[in-house]
Amino acid sequence: MMTQTISATELAENLPEVLERVRDHGDRYVVELDGRPIADLAPRSADLGITLGEFLDRLLELGDPDEEYAADVRAGIASQGPVRIVDWPT
Secondary structure, eight states: OOEEEEEHHHHHHTHHHHHHHHHHHOOEEEEEETTEEEEEEOOOGGGGSOOHHHHHHHHHHTOOOOHHHHHHHHHHHHHTOOOOOOOOOO
């Protein structure tokens, strides 16, 4: 979504409509006052995902992996072979 520029005056005159566009369409705005950017108006990023705590809670709800999964992980690790150390240029 492209970010639009809006003056503080225009924002004040159209606040409900602008907020609906942010909420419903994900529109983003840079708010300018006297021709200078002063604020960003965008959807809350927290609404797009979950918190770390929520992720950990969900992860714990899954329980322990079964033996077949563990065997697949061991086989994947074994198939990778040794790690090759590369000298990085400085």
